Amino acid sequence: MSFKSIVRELKEMKNGIGGSLSRRGEVEGGRHWRNRTRSHIAPDVVPFDPNQQGQWANIPPELLLDIIRRVEESETLWPARTSVVSCASVCKSWREVTKETVRTPEECGRLTFPISLKQPGPRESPLHCFIKRDRANSVYRLYFGMTPSEDDSDKLLLAAKRIRRATSTDFVISLVSDDFSRASSTYVGKLRSNFLGTKFTMYDSQPPSDAALHQHRGRRLSRRFSAKQVSPTVPACNYSIATVSYELNVLRTRGPRRMHCAMQSIPFSSIQEGGSAPTPTSFPQSFDEPAVSKMKEPALTISSRKPLVLKNKAPRWHEQLQCWCLNFKGRVTVASVKNFQLVAAVDPSQNIPAAVQETTILQFGKIGKDIFTMDYCYPLSAFQAFAICLSSFDTKPACE
Structure with a gap:
């Protein structure tokens, strides 16, 4: 059987053996992959039933590894990488080999499984995304790609819904755009502001690393719900992983917005030579801590290491245009107070190369009515970058 025939059969499996076990959490696909009316299962979240693996599980391991490596290497662009996810949807043995073969976004610059959204972006060049704002429903959708398509075939990565409260504003972030319940397995985190809208706290539904969870095991963890209300497969905690602060500018004498992002879950050493950022490998299945009473906010934070701090790159005043300007390299076309670029805040005594200090880690700006670009790279993940944006x-009446 030729290699093309094998790939063709893999694509046909969605209607056969793997059809009922495929793509609920799939990040890359040729059609909208989060349709609630279909019973898809994320390949890196839900376990497989050994009794339903079928004859494909009996392929020799050496041949299986060779097939999946060839499929992964040959399909680098969307929507072709659906075949990579199809391999993980066939049976348990295929799933494990596929997860071992597919590299992280930091290494390959591509997004494949849902957990890719929690992993650091590539080091060499940023991943290009864009955000669509739905004013009527207060929903923000993050898509993969340089620009929006004309046929509604954009690849949805994450979605957020703004919920206004008496003393704060919450942005609840989900894998789907039609279910923002924190009791859902699609819930990935949230962003909460203070009363003035000058400080935001970013919460993740899973700990930044297993070591962090072990370090704080035994403390009181704030659960979103009691153990009887939510399935054990739903993450039960919110972990504070970052804060975004805007400087006060009541009289508007300091120019554009000034912001700082303290990433408690990312050590400063990650941008130093030989450093690395935490890279989760899968979504948590359950938590072993006993149920405790619900509190307003989680007490668990990650503060044992020096965190990475990001600051916005200062714009320059353009005399002819009479406005503040930044070089977005063509990715931003509309002037807006929301536009910004973030770089690492580095002390001169820390001996960080100038190239690293000037590297734009996150870039956000307006390109049309309710459409914004978002380009991010290492050490931020898509989830962290989206929350900052x-x-x-x-x-922010007190900041502009």
Whole structure:
């Protein structure tokens, strides 16, 4: 059987053996992959039933590894990488080999499984995404790609819904755009502002690393719900992983917005030579801590290491245009107070190369009515970058 025939059969498996076990959490696909009316299962979240693996599980391991490696190497662009996810949807043995073969976004610059959204972006060049704002429903959708398509075939990565409260604003972030319940397995985190909208706290539904969870095991963890209300497969905690702060500018004498992002879950050493950022490998299945009473906010934070701090790159005043300007390299076309670029805040005594200090880690800007670009790279993940950009959408009368 030729290699093309094998790939063709893999694609046909969605209607056969793997059809009922495929793509609920699939990040890359040729059609909208989060349709609630279909019973898809994320390949890196839900376990397989050994009794339903079928004859494909009996392929020799050496041949199986060779097939999946060839499929992964040959399909680098969307929507062709659906075949990579199809391999993980066939049976348990295929799933394990596929997860071992597919590299992280930091290494390959591509997104494949849902957990890719929690992993650091590539080091060499940023991943290009864009955000669509739905004013009527207060929903923000993050898509993969340089620009929006004309046939509604954009690849949805994450979605957020703004919920206004008496003393704060919450942005609840989900894998789907039609279910923002924190009791859902699609819930990935949230962003909460203070009363003035000058400080935001980013919460993740899973700990930054297993070591962090072990370090704080035994403390009181704030659960979103009691153990009887939620399935054990739903993450039960919110972990504070970052804060986004905007400087006060009541009289508007300091120019554009000034912001700082303290990433408690990312050590400063990650941008130093030989450093690395935490890279989760899968979504948590359950938590072993006993149920405790619900509190307003989680007490668990990650603060044992020096965190990475990001600051916005200072714009320059353009005399002819009479406005503040930044070089977005063509990715931003509309002037807006929301536009920004983030770089690492580095002390001169820390001996960080100038190239690293000037590297734009996150870039956000307006390109049309309710359409914004978002380009991010290492050490931020898509989830962290999206949450930071969401803070720019909240009203800030005290900062501008």
